[in-house]
Amino acid sequence: MDHYVRSKTWISNQHGGELLAERTNGKGGNFSYSNEEKQFWQDNPAAYVEYRKGLELELQTLYSKSQRSSDLQRSSRVQYQADMERRLKEKPELLADLLPDFPPLCKRLTPGPGYLEALTSPKVRVITTAIKAIDESGVVTSCGTHRAVDAIVCATGFETNPGGGFPIIGRNGVNLRKKYTQRPESYLGITTNDFPNFFQSLGPNSFQGAGNLLITMEQVHAYVAQILARMAYDNIGIIEAKKSEVRGFTQFCEKYFERTVYSAKCASWYKSSPPGSSLEERKSGRVVALWPGSSLHALQALKKVRWEDYDLQSYDGNEFGCTHPLS
Structure with missing residues (x-):
């Protein structure tokens, strides 16, 4: 499989810390609450509020991470880089192609549970050269290389420009x-x-x-x-x-x-x-x-x-x- 990477970004698990790691065996991503937990919170609203407030408190204490000169920003950068290195240990050479030079949070963090691990598979070839064209049989990169394909899956993002969408007239x-x-x-x-x-x-x-x-x-x-x-x-x-x-x-x-x-x-x-x-x-x-x-x-x-x-x-x-x- 050829995997084309357009730009570098920080790949980090979602917020949730130890709780998320425990519920997902360290893989990150979403998880489901058990019927017993749901019933307990339904019978004990105060316990549910306490649980929600605990999650909320963690989110609220991360504010300083967005400030350029904060200790939390600096320590987070070190932590995120170490985590990416760990997850790419089977192909350490990929780190140079994926690790950005801008600070974490400049772009929205990309959780990507299992993504980096998938890139280290011997069946995956990571390509960072820009795509120049697509023809009837494959992909052509800017260096002139043509790679044949059976199928192309596009993941190019979505439109967020505030100038897009239906007209609103004032x-x-x-x-x-x-x-x-x-x-x-x-x-x-x-x-x-x-x-x-x-x-x-x-x-x-x-x-x-x-x-x-x-x-x-x-x-x-x-x-x-x-x-x-x-x-x-x-x-x-x-x-x-x-x-x-x-x-x-x-x-x-x-x-x-x-x-x-x-x-x-x-x-x-x-x-x-x-x-x-x-x-x-x-x-x-x-x-x-x-x-x-x-x-x-x-x-x-x-x-x-x-x-x-x-x-x-x-x-x-x-x-x-x-x-x-x-x-």
């Missing part, structure tokens, strides 16, 4: 996709100017880089619920983030990421660059996918709506419509 016919293609800007990753009454989950600068994503998604929905409640009961017809606040949040994000490993030079889907950018330009693109902080920071920022950051218009032009008694 004021004056502005297409949100086009706006995000040029320079993705948002307010708290939820909304943007010129798109009134529009709120989204996991918009620009909202994905969790450090911590728990699920609890931040829950908080986003609770935040939007606050807005909907006020619109329903305070006679609000239009709510729109101020342009100054959108710009302010975007600038805050850019300044924050300067001190993180996310802004190191690597081709990551966390980043965005103008269409047609070179590989080097993409490596230095703006970090537009991630929240500028930990998930606990996001919970605090999204706890309460700052109404002064929005322009509000009444539903019927009556600014005191909310004072009308219910009939």
Whole structure:
């Protein structure tokens, strides 16, 4: 089997530490809870919350790993490299082809349970030369070598560009996709100017880089619920983030990421660059996918709506419509 590798990346087991290793015999990956465990937690909700909080605590304590100069970042790099060396011990020469020069977390970690071990099989040939063409009988690499194949399996990733997808039209016919293609800007990753009454989950600068994503998604929905409640009961017809606040949040994000490993030079889907950018330009693109902080920071920022950051218009032009008694 010929295995073509396009770029280097950090291969590491998922977070979960000793628990994950114990449940998977050190192989990593997913595992199933027993019926007995499920029944125990159903009968003992407090025990389930304690277990969940334990997992959550481990995630929350990894925040400093995302900071360039932290001790945890340095020790993690040593640990990850040692783990890759161990898993490639049958073909140690592969380490040079797979080990990146950028810090861990610059790109999203790749768990890949069993992946490195599979590459050491005598039946697998790892090829790092770029693919130039594919013809009716095989693959041609940039060095001119032709390798015959019986079948080709593609694993080229997925589209994460915020400028992709179906059109969303705002004021004056502005297409949100086009706006995000040029320079993705948002307010708290939820909304943007010129798109009134529009709120989204996991918009620009909202994905969790450090911590728990699920609890931040829950908080986003609770935040939007606050807005909907006020619109329903305070006679609000239009709510729109101020342009100054959108710009302010975007600038805050850019300044924050300067001190993180996310802004190191690597081709990551966390980043965005103008269409047609070179590989080097993409490596230095703006970090537009991630929240500028930990998930606990996001919970605090999204706890309460700052109404002064929005322009509000009444539903019927009556600014005191909310004072009308219910009939």
